[in-house]
Amino acid sequence: MSSISHTMATAEAHAAPKAKARNAALDRTRTFLTLVVLLHHSVIPYTYFGHTDPKYSLVFDMIVLATDSFFMAMFFFLSGLFVWPGLSRKGPVQYLLDRLVRLGLPFVICAFTLIPLAYYSFALRQTPDLSFSEFWWKTITVGPWPSGPIWFLWILLAFDLVASAAYLLSPKIIDPINRLSLQGRERPTLFFVVMLAVTAVLYIPGRVHFGAGSWFEFGPFSVQHGRVLLYATYFFFGAGIGAMYLDRGLLAADGRLAKSSWGWAVVALVPYCLMWVLIYIKREILGNPVRLPDWYEVTYGLFFASFSVAIMFVILAYFLRFKQSGWSILDPMQPDAYGMFLVHYPIVLWLQYWMFDFNWPAIVKAAIAFVLTVLLSWAATAGLRKIPGAKHVL
Known part of the structure; x- marks a missing residue:
């Protein structure tokens, strides 16, 4: 065997x-x-x-x-952990209906109420006599219509839709990630290397092509171009871990990851410091240009991806260790x-x-x-x- x-x-x-x-x-x-x-x-x-x-x-x-560099990607990872159990328990149709209530309804409500209310504070700085009703109407009819942090909801709903389609094709489609997670109970470094490699391959080309600050925007629907595949990577790695034996693989409370938080902290600190080195180069040597050289974006993207995965391991290790506290x-x-x-x-x-x-x-x-x-x-x-x-x- x-x-x-x-x-x-x-x-x-x-x-x-x-x-x-x-x-x-x-x-x-x-x-x-x-x-x-x-x-x-x-x-x-x-x-x-x-x-x-x-x-x-x-x-x-x-x-x-x-x-x-990590918090929204990690939210997608945590959300992904419970996708496959939800799909197997409810079926894809009911699962998506529940997600529409949980994600789609808050997105619509917030997009029409809380988000315009939030950005009205900025508008008043430029036009102190602007009424909220005028600002609200201009926001939803003319734009721009920023989404603030709720962009996360519609992207997560889109990933749930993709996951449901994948589940219909084959419930075992993400078994390789689950097997990797089971190995990760004793060998978290292996999982880290594989996840970092996939993340870097899917994230860096988008960063080079679109740049770090480019956003897709259509009404209240927005997301950073270069990070869509980064978020998808985290989501589906989470889905793979959670497909079976969630507490017996990488995220086992008595696994190697939970016992090595300080080691992962060192792993995270190195690329974080190197990102600051590149920021200094950008501002003081390259003159802070609007468009950075490809070599810079590739290098920064690699450090970004390394820190993002490593700091997630640090946080997971900490909370796994104190699960029984x-x-x-x-x-x-x-x-x-x-x-x-x-x-x-x-x-x-x-x-x-x-x-x-x-x-x-x-x-x-x-x-x-x-x-x-x-x-x-x-x-x-x-x-x-x-x-x-x-x-x-x-």
């Missing part, structure tokens, strides 16, 4: 009962990532990358470079995390609008924005979830 077959047989023999049980490690990971999103949007006005406030801090540049400060927030992601954007932008004219240090403004955004978005979500039927969406 081959080693892979033996691993699968052993996993099947020890498989957990089919009764659904929440995975505390993954719940905490998802909630942590939600807080990372809120932190990212709280500090970005005070950075070189998104300098929309007079105050600035290099620390926030360091945070934004890190978060932008009992209570976590993240646990009370877990039921409301998705809603917080949906409603936080107008809150954080209006807090930043309110603080714009205050001569406070960037660290003070960012701290106020982050703390209040967490508290207010959490309270708003908790209130919304009390509406009959809202828990099916939020």
Whole structure:
């Protein structure tokens, strides 16, 4: 019997009962990532990358470079983990109908309400006497109609549609990834190398062709051109891991990944520092050109992909290790995390609008924005979830 077959047989023999049980490690990971999103949007006005406030801090540049390099891709990975079990339990048609409610309905509601409300704060800076009704009508009829963070919803729904079609073709189509995950229980480095290789091959050409800042935009539907295949890679690697034996492969609580978080932290730190080296070269040597040389984009793309996969391994390793730790400060927030992601954007932008004219240090403004955004978005979500039927969406 081959080693892979033996691993699968052993996993099947020890498989957990089919009764659904929440995975505390993954719940905490998802909630942590939600807080990372809120932190990212709280500090970005005070950075070189998104300098929309007079105050600035290099620390926030360091945070934004890190978060932008992994957090949305990791959300796709976590979402992918539960696709195949959902498809096998419900069937593709019912699964997609449920996803339309969970993803499509919030996208439509947010696109017509919360997102225009959020960007109205920017418009008032340029036109103080502009009414919200005028801004809203111009946004949905003339544009631009930015989507803010909710672009994630329609892309995830599109990936779910592709996954459903793939499942209809063959439920075993992603078994190779699942076998790789089972090997990854004892050899996470192998999984890392394969995932990094696939990610780099699918991500770097798009970055070279479109550039790092190019976006597809059609009404409220938007996404970065160069990152679509990056997100698809994470989603389907997640789907492969979750297809069978989720807790017996790479993400096993007693696997090698969970025991090696510090090693993966070092692996992540190297490409992160190298990205800063390339940023220095771009600004100080190349003169910060609009179009960067292909060699630069290829090299940066490789470091970006390396850091993205490695930091995901760091976060997964940390939460897997402490899966059995009992209570976590993240646990009370877990039921409301998705809603917080949906409603936080107008809150954080209006807090930043309110603080714009205050001569406070960037660290003070960012701290106020982050703390209040967490508290207010959490309270708003908790209130919304009390509406009959809202828990099916939020």
